Amino acid sequence: xxxxxxxxxxxxxxxxxxxxxxxxxxxxxxxxxxxxxxxxxxxxxxxxxxxxxxxxxxxxxxxxxxxxxxxxxxxxxxxxxxxxxxxxxxxxxxxxxxxxxxxxxxxxxxxxxxxxxxxxxxxxxxxxxxxxxxxxxxxxxxxxxxxxxxxxxxxxxxxxxxxxxxxxxxxxxxxxxxxxxxxxxxxxxxxxxxxxxxxxxxxxxxxxxxxxxxxxxxxxxxxxxxxxxxxxxxxxxxxxxxxxxxxxxxxxxxxxxxxxxxxxxxxxxxxxxxxxxxxxxxxxxxxxxxxxxxxxxxxxxxxxxxxxxxxxxxxxxxxxxxxxxxxxxxxxxxxxxxxxxxxxxxxxxxxxxxxxxxxxxxxxxxxxxxxxxxxx
Amino acid sequence: xxxxxxxxxxxxxxxxxxxxxxxxxxxxxxxxxxxxxxxxxxxxxxxxxxxxxxxxxxxxxxxxxxxxxxxxxxxxxxxxxxxxxxxxxxxxxxxxxxxxxxxxxxxxxxxxxxxxxxxxxxxxxxxxxxxxxxxxxxxxxxxxxxxxxxxxxxxxxxxxxxxxxxxxxxxxxxxxxxxxxxxxxxxxxxxxxxxxxxxxxxxxxxxxxxxxxxxxxxxxxxxxxxxxxxxxxxxxxxxxxxxxxxxxxxxxxxxxxxxxxxxxxxxxxxxxxxxxxxxxxxxxxxxxxxxxxxxxxxxxxxxxxxxxxxxxxxxxxxxxxxxxxxx
Numbered sequence: 001x002x003x004x005x006x007x008x009x010x011x012x013x014x015x016x017x018x019x020x021x022x023x024x025x026x027x028x029x030x031x032x033x034x035x036x037x038x039x040x041x042x043x044x045x046x047x048x049x050x051x052x053x054x055x056x057x058x059x060x061x062x063x064x065x066x067x068x069x070x071x072x073x074x075x076x077x078x079x080x081x082x083x084x085x086x087x088x089x090x091x092x093x094x095x096x097x098x099x100x101x102x103x104x105x106x107x108x109x110x111x112x113x114x115x116x117x118x119x120x121x122x123x124x125x126x127x128x129x130x131x132x133x134x135x136x137x138x139x140x141x142x143x144x145x146x147x148x149x150x151x152x153x154x155x156x157x158x159x160x161x162x163x164x165x166x167x168x169x170x171x172x173x174x175x176x177x178x179x180x181x182x183x184x185x186x187x188x189x190x191x192x193x194x195x196x197x198x199x200x201x202x203x204x205x206x207x208x209x210x211x212x213x214x215x216x217x218x219x220x221x222x223x224x225x226x227x228x229x230x231x232x233x234x235x236x237x238x239x240x241x242x243x244x245x246x247x248x249x250x251x252x253x254x255x256x257x258x259x260x261x262x263x264x265x266x267x268x269x270x271x272x273x274x275x276x277x278x279x280x281x282x283x284x285x286x287x288x289x290x291x292x293x294x295x296x297x298x299x300x301x302x303x304x305x306x307x308x309x310x311x312x313x314x315x316x317x318x319x320x321x322x323x324x325x326x327x328x329x330x331x332x333x334x335x336x337x338x339x340x341x342x343x344x345x346x347x348x349x350x351x352x353x354x355x356x357x358x359x360x361x362x363x364x365x366x367x368x369x370x371x372x373x374x375x376x
Numbered sequence: 377x378x379x380x381x382x383x384x385x386x387x388x389x390x391x392x393x394x395x396x397x398x399x400x401x402x403x404x405x406x407x408x409x410x411x412x413x414x415x416x417x418x419x420x421x422x423x424x425x426x427x428x429x430x431x432x433x434x435x436x437x438x439x440x441x442x443x444x445x446x447x448x449x450x451x452x453x454x455x456x457x458x459x460x461x462x463x464x465x466x467x468x469x470x471x472x473x474x475x476x477x478x479x480x481x482x483x484x485x486x487x488x489x490x491x492x493x494x495x496x497x498x499x500x501x502x503x504x505x506x507x508x509x510x511x512x513x514x515x516x517x518x519x520x521x522x523x524x525x526x527x528x529x530x531x532x533x534x535x536x537x538x539x540x541x542x543x544x545x546x547x548x549x550x551x552x553x554x555x556x557x558x559x560x561x562x563x564x565x566x567x568x569x570x571x572x573x574x575x576x577x578x579x580x581x582x583x584x585x586x587x588x589x590x591x592x593x594x595x596x597x598x599x600x601x602x603x604x605x606x607x608x609x610x611x612x613x614x615x616x617x618x619x620x621x622x623x624x625x626x627x628x629x630x631x632x633x634x635x636x637x638x639x640x641x642x643x644x645x646x647x648x649x650x651x652x653x654x655x656x657x658x659x660x661x662x663x664x665x666x667x668x669x670x671x672x673x674x675x676x677x678x679x680x681x682x683x684x685x686x687x688x689x690x691x692x693x694x695x696x697x698x699x700x701x702x703x
Contacts, residue, residue, distance in 0.1 A: 079500045079676055130676030133503045148504050149462060150434060183433035184465065211434045213410035219433050285409045340677035350671050357640065361669050365681070372687050 025223040028269055029249055030239040034297045036305025045248065049310050055096060055243045056303045057320055059088035062112035063300055064324045065121060066274075068331040069111075069128070073278045077335055078128045086241070086273035088112045089299030090206045091176075093246025094266070097254055098174055101142065103164075105157035105175040108146040109206075109272075113176065117143040121327075122334035131338045151177055151184035154203065158190045161199040161263075172200040172257045174250075179219055180211025182227075191265070195232040198262035202253045203228075205265070206240060208272035209294075213285040228265035240268025241299040271297070377560060383553035385527035386416045386492075389534035390454065394424050397452060400538055403430040403439055404456030404492075413458055414494060414553055436462055440469035440491065444477070447487045454490045454538055459550075461504025463493055467512075474543045475518030490537045494550035495523075496586040496636050498683055500676040507673055508637035510584075513545040514614040514646070521614040522567060523547040525588035527556065529571075529611060532563035540567060547613075549586035570617035572624055576606020579693050580628035582621070582647055584610040587634045587684065594634075594689035605693060613643055616650065625651045629660035630696040634684050639667035661699035664692045 031042030038047070066085045073081040084091065091112035095104065106113060114124055119136045126135030127146070134145035147153035157175035164171050181187055182205060194201045205224050209216050220227075228235035234256060236249040246268055253264035271294035275282040282291075304317070347362040380388060393400050402417060408431040411418030421429035432439050436457060443453035457463045463470070470491065477485050497506030514521045520542050524530040530548070537544040544567075565571060573588075574595055583591035588609045595605040608624050610616070625631050631651055633644035648663035666684045674682045 080502055127502060127675070130500060130502075130679075132675050133672075148502060149464070180434035183435040183438070185435065185437050186465070211405075212413070213406045213408075214431055214434065218431060279413075284411075341675065343674065343678045343681035346671055346674050346678070347669070357670050361671075365669065368688065368691065371691070 022222045023226060026225065026237045028237050028239040029245050030242050031245040031248070032242045032302055032306050034241075034302055036302045036309060038306070042244065045244075047244065047306070047310060049307070049312065052244060052303065052307060052310075053312060053316060055092050055247065056300070056307060057323075058092045058096070058116055059112065059243060059300050059303065060320055060324055061327055062088045062092065062115055064328055065111060065115065065124070065331060068328045069125060069335075070274075070278060072125070072332065072335050073128070078125060078278075079130050080128050081278045082109050082128075082276070083272075083274035083278075084109045084111045086271045086294065086299070087206055087208055089243035089303075090240035090246055090268040090270045092116055093243040094174065094204050094250040094268070097247050097250035099171065101169075101171045102254070103142050103144065103157075103160055103171065103173045105144045105153040105160070105173065106146055107150065107153060107176050107178060107181060108148050109178075110146075110176050114141075114143055117141045119143060120334065121331040122338055125331070125335045126338050129335065129338050131340050151181035151187040151190075153177070154181075154187045154190035155193070157201055158194045158199055161194065161201045162197060165199060170258060172202065172254060174202040174204055174254075176204050176206060178211065179205065179207040179209070179216045179224065180214065182224055183219055191228070191231040191233070191263070194263040198260070200257045200260070201263040202250065202257055203233075203263060203265045204250070205267045206270050207267055208270050210272050210276070210282075210286065212276040212280065215286075223267070225265065225267040233263045233265050235265040235267065237267050238269070240270030241297050241302070243299060243303060270299075377558050379556055380527045380531070380559050381553065382524070382527045382530045382549070382555050382557070383414055383416050385531035385557075385559055386534055386548065387418055387420070388559070389531040390417065390420060391423070393454070393535050393538040394420065394428060396535075397538075398428075399450060399452045400454060401428050401430060401446065401451050402454045402456070403432050403443060405432055405434055405439075405458050407431060407456050412456060414550065416492075416548070416553075417456065436464075436466035437469050440466040440474060440489075443489050444469065444474055444487060447489050448485065452488045452538060454492065457491060457493045459505045460493055460495045460507040460509055463491075463509065470513070470519070470543075470545075471516045475516045478542070479518060486541045487543050488538075488541050490534075490540075490544045490546050492534075492546045492548060494553075495547040496549050496551060497673060497679050498551040498586065498636075500679070502676070503673075506676075506679065508635065508668065510545070510547055510613055511637060511642045514643060519543050519545055519614065520568070520612075521545045521547070522612050523549070523585035524611065525549060525552070525583075525585050525609050528559050529609075531559045532565075533567055533611065536563065536567035547585055551586055552589065555589070565611070568612035568615055568617055570611050570620040571609040572606060572620060573609060574606040575604050576624060576628045577604035578628065579603065579605045579630040579632065579696055580608060580624050581605060581632050581634055581689065581693075582608045582610060582644075583634045584613060584643070585635075587636060590684060590686065590689065591634050594686050594693065597686060597690060598693055603693070603697065610643075616647070618650070618654070621647070622651065622654050626655045626658040629658055630699075631659075631663045632666060632689065632692045632696055633663065634666045634689055636668050636683055638670045639665045640670045642667055661696045664696055666692045
């Protein structure tokens with residue numbers, strides 16, 4: 001339809017004006033600005049310095065894990081690494097707003113959230129070293145296995161929440177996904193399902209601006225937080241690099257969800273500071289200016305400035321640097337001591353009940369191995 | 377004649393197809409500006425524009441579903457699925473929609489769509505990036521399924537697939553993307569023809585895609601032991617090139633099928649059944665299969681135990697050669 005046609009439609013049928021039109025993006029909720037100063041909203045909320053320090057500590061350790069893991073990948077000790085650098089505030093702020101019993105369904109870049117849930121460096125690095133598909137016990141950590149097929153976990157989260165409601169418990173579920181995954185059918189099915197059934201799910205979208213080489217602007221026709229209304233759930237749009245704002249918003253969403261009023265949606269604006277993976281070369285598709293701009297919005301340095309302003313002693317920062325150095329050493333030794341599984345054990349992991357094909361093939365594999373070892 | 381990598385040959389073939397027919401459009405995740413994660417479409421968006429080399433939203437069902445719509449409107453879409461394990465969100469669109477629309481329309485609709493899938497393992501990748509899922513598609517009537525093994529076939533087969541009036545699932549052996557080879561000035565086989573390599577007086581290895589190089593290595597090793605072992609590069613998994621397959625099977629009388637996919641319900645089972653049905657009397661031993669074990673593709677640290685290797689192929693050849701019917 002040409003502009004002329006649209007104009008005639010408006011003239012001929014003014015009573016048929018659309019009842020719903022896309023609305024512009026809402027401003028993000030922000031407590032702490034990039035330079036570490038508090039916004040008006042941040043000032044009115046006040047800062048619990050001890051708590052802010054604990055969030056800061058988790059972000060610093062997560063960043064260190066990222067740096068060490070990338071180095072290990074470059075040295076050939078990991079096959080691949082997906083950095084979460086830049087997204088620490090979105091992850092730490094949100095996961096710390098949950099109760100310990102609440103279940104989390106991550107995508108695959110949630111290393112900071114994983115550490116917060118007690119997943120160890122060894123467990124986290126294991127899949128990237130080719131030793132497992134998922135290194136940790138998801139039930140024990142209340143942190144499900146990573147999902148590499150995008151968006152699939154949002155439906156699992158929805159089903160888990162349905163189970164909690166059936167079981168009559170008051171725990172809720174939070175699921176992480178990205179701006180790219182939001183284009184998948186599964187994510188949109190999960191949003192609809194959870195809303196239709198009024199299930200206790202917090203849908204937490206880390207909009208890190210890039211799905212490999214595709215910018216968010218080409219990924220969707222309307223801001224993600226606006227999409228939630230169409231599904232029938234409230235949404236918050238938050239500065240994902242502001243750990244205090246993310247925490248407050250997630251607390252509010254969790255409260256809404258826990259009270260039985262159905263799911264909630266959070267869009268956290270953040271930035272994938274590195275490539276999609278250690279194999280990616282982001283210089284092929286994005287400019288240095290943008291990277292510099294977001295570098296200035298770093299979630300960790302802004303908190304360091306704020307904490308300093310609020311009188312945090314140098315001793316705290318020095319102690320954290322020492323802890324981070326120790327952690328780095330632990331990460332390296334943990335990585336190097338990750339053992340490959342024994343291939344014959346894998347046949348026992350496929351089915352819960354005995355299966356003749358597994359037993360036959362394990363026997364065949366073992367017989368072949370002994371025959372080849374014997375040099376026959 | 378020109379030397380190219382397999383990935384480079386696909387790139388050149390896609391460029392020729394885009395030049396030859398303006399109805400050809402490429403679509404997929406990260407195929408434009410980035411040139412695809414394997415760079416198979418490198419430079420094509422720059423040359424042909426963002427309307428013909430389309431960076432899509434991250435949605436595989438969307439890629440195939442909208443390709444069907446484009447085809448209904450007269451275009452010839454070539455879809456890239458980024459990795460084998462990411463095709464399943466599009467499975468409904470492929471097996472229930474794409475494969476069936478022509479038959480449902482009483483033969484009135486044509487859907488000239490190619491779906492390129494980098495398949496197979498052996499590159500140390502994480503989960504869902506190393507699968508061999510060709511049998512799902514070969515099982516589905518309405519789809520043609522092909523698998524290239526070298527640069528020359530990659531160059532010609534991608535153009536033939538795009539020229540086909542039917543949907544073609546086009547498997548690319550991702551671990552061979554960087555293998556180099558000669559690209560000939562003319563195609564010497566139709567899209568669904570198989571290629572016989574060597575004679576195979578004693579035994580025949582049947583392989584496709586990434587396993588062809590392995591089969592050739594095993595044949596060379598067997599040759600050193602004095603056996604004539606031929607290799608049939610299937611190239612087409614659906615339909616099978618029956619005349620070539622059956623001639624080769626009859627000449628050797630002993631057949632071993634090699635593929636990376638798990639053997640249960642796989643292409644090897646179809647080959648074994650077909651050979652047995654058509655040339656039972658010519659066989660000197662049962663058709664054997666060497667494939668991935670029947671477990672989900674394992675962590676990369678142990679993928680070499682999972683994948684067929686030269687030892688396992690040679691053991692199977694030995695078993696075939698030494699087989700005797702109990703009297």
